[in-house]
Amino acid sequence: xxxxxxxxxxxxxxxxxxxxxxxxxxxxxxxxxxxxxxxxxxxxxxxxxxxxxxxxxxxxxxxxxxxxxxxxxxxxxxxxxxxxxxxxxxxxxxxxxxxxxxxxxxxxxxxxxxxxxxxxxxxxxxxxxxxxxxxxxxxxxxxxxxxxxxxxxxxxxxxxxxxxxxxxxxxxxxxxxxxxxxxxxxxxxxxxxxxxxxxxxxxxxxxxxxxxxxxxxxxxxxxx
Amino acid sequence: xxxxxxxxxxxxxxxxxxxxxxxxxxxxxxxxxxxxxxxxxxxxxxxxxxxxxxxxxxxxxxxxxxxxxxxxxxxxxxxxxxxxxxxxxxxxxxxxxxxxxxxxxxxxxxxxxxxxxxxxxxxxxxxxxxxx
Numbered sequence: 001x002x003x004x005x006x007x008x009x010x011x012x013x014x015x016x017x018x019x020x021x022x023x024x025x026x027x028x029x030x031x032x033x034x035x036x037x038x039x040x041x042x043x044x045x046x047x048x049x050x051x052x053x054x055x056x057x058x059x060x061x062x063x064x065x066x067x068x069x070x071x072x073x074x075x076x077x078x079x080x081x082x083x084x085x086x087x088x089x090x091x092x093x094x095x096x097x098x099x100x101x102x103x104x105x106x107x108x109x110x111x112x113x114x115x116x117x118x119x120x121x122x123x124x125x126x127x128x129x130x131x132x133x134x135x136x137x138x139x140x141x142x143x144x145x146x147x148x149x150x151x152x153x154x155x156x157x158x159x160x161x162x163x164x165x166x167x168x169x170x171x172x173x174x175x176x177x178x179x180x181x182x183x184x185x186x187x188x189x190x191x192x193x194x195x196x197x198x199x200x201x202x203x204x205x206x207x208x209x210x211x212x213x214x215x216x217x218x219x220x221x222x223x224x
Numbered sequence: 225x226x227x228x229x230x231x232x233x234x235x236x237x238x239x240x241x242x243x244x245x246x247x248x249x250x251x252x253x254x255x256x257x258x259x260x261x262x263x264x265x266x267x268x269x270x271x272x273x274x275x276x277x278x279x280x281x282x283x284x285x286x287x288x289x290x291x292x293x294x295x296x297x298x299x300x301x302x303x304x305x306x307x308x309x310x311x312x313x314x315x316x317x318x319x320x321x322x323x324x325x326x327x328x329x330x331x332x333x334x335x336x337x338x339x340x341x342x343x344x345x346x347x348x349x350x351x352x353x354x355x356x
Contacts, residue, residue, distance in 0.1 A: 053300070077301040077302045080304075088334075088335065
């Protein structure tokens with residue numbers, strides 16, 4: 001697939017490298033000439049020096065035949081502009097934007113860019129998890145379906161230890177997968193009782209995730 | 225009219241002064257405090273430091289009560305984003321933004337934004353002045 005990436009910093013260049021390695025045709029559009037040279041040194045001649053929000057640059061990049069378009073600059077307004085043009089002007093089938101400020105996610109969605117990645121938020125979540133501050137780990141968003149896949153590690157200070165899973169997840173207990181040390185993974189029943197050290201993978205509607213987080217934090221655990 | 229202007233460059237400051245002198249309620253925003261010094265001493269509106277692509281900043285500037293929003297920073301992408309937030313998120317009835325790049329002016333118009341390209345405008349104007 002031909003994939004255009006706007007923004008050649010850490011995220012853009014690593015993404016370019018990985019997509020190239022998996023056999024895609026890649027072009028990285030970068031505004032800073034020095035960084036463009038750096039990209040050429042590192043990845044070969046797959047970069048185009050210019051503003052990825054400008055029609056002329058995008059046309060030169062051959063955007064009309066792109067199968068995917070990914071904007072990962074540090075500026076949300078640039079990522080929004082580039083993605084709107086790619087999607088609404090050139091009908092690129094798959095358009096993804098990095099968002100730098102999490103509060104812009106709903107704005108992008110309202111303005112037609114539904115597929116966004118909060119890179120910093122993801123990094124923070126992993127750091128908190130590694131540091132033992134949070135036991136809820138976000139694994140994947142299925143944005144079209146409005147569903148998230150998350151992992152919960154049951155630590156001893158969680159208020160749900162010793163209680164059936166339906167108290168925590170009244171509606172989705174039946175879709176969770178339990179991994180208990182020394183046992184093969186099993187699908188939970190609503191009556192499955194949680195033990196310290198258990199790990200759960202489950203689906204939850206995006207709109208309910210804050211509620212779940214709050215119920216964990218409310219009991220003195222989580223995102224402090 | 226209750227107007228919020230984003231960008232206190234030459235055009236923003238001049239427009240703010242004009243509307244204020246006509247008796248309209250004017251709030252002008254700029255991410256750089258220094259730019260607000262462009263406003264004349266008799267300016268009676270509100271001048272705030274802040275980035276109008278941030279919806280919390282817009283809320284503080286009173287966008288919920290505004291009936292017009294103008295985006296005239298030097299950056300097309302910022303203007304387009306702020307203008308779309310004003311129009312789509314806060315339902316401001318009248319939204320105008322400056323887009324230097326003529327092809328993008330056309331694009332944002334196709335999205336329903338009132339975009340003005342000074343580049344295209346001046347080029348046409350100068351062409352007319354040159355005569356045949």
